[in-house]
Amino acid sequence: MxxxxxxxxxxxxxxxxxxxxxIVPFSVPHYAFKDVSFRGYTIPKDTIILPLLHSVLxxxxxxxxxxxxxxxxxxxxxxxxxxxxxxxxxxxxxx
Structure with missing residues (x-):
């Protein structure tokens, strides 16, 4: 090191x-604990979110x-x- x-x-x-x-295109699944507004979209509470890392890489x-x-x-x-x-x-x- x-x-x-x-x-x-x-x-x-x-x-x-x-x-x-x-190598790992999807992140660990996340969970919306409350309604979330993101870029003009509403992500309802209890939605499972799978971040796609490919888009940022x-x-x-x-x-x-x-x-x-x-x-x-x-x-x-x-x-x-x-x-x-x-x-x-x-x-x-x-x-």
């Missing part, structure tokens, strides 16, 4: 593999080349590793 800081490209490749391959607003394998998605202009809030390879929180 100590070496991780000195291997930003390797870290970027690992993250990009998880983003690009979309390939979103053109968040990735320079969403349909290409590109470790640069996780590197800044100096080659340092950078996080991307749209990187949700395994789960999404629904509130």
């Amino acid at each position: 100590e070496d991780r800081k000195s291997l930003p490209f390797t870290d970027g490749v690992i993250h990009e593999v998880q983003r690009f391959l979309d 390939k979103e053109e607003k968040h990735w320079a080349t969403p349909w290409s394998f590109n470790p640069q998605h996780f590197l800044d202009q100096n080659g340092n590793f950078k996080k991307n809030p749209a990187f949700l390879p395994f789960s999404a929180a629904v509130s």
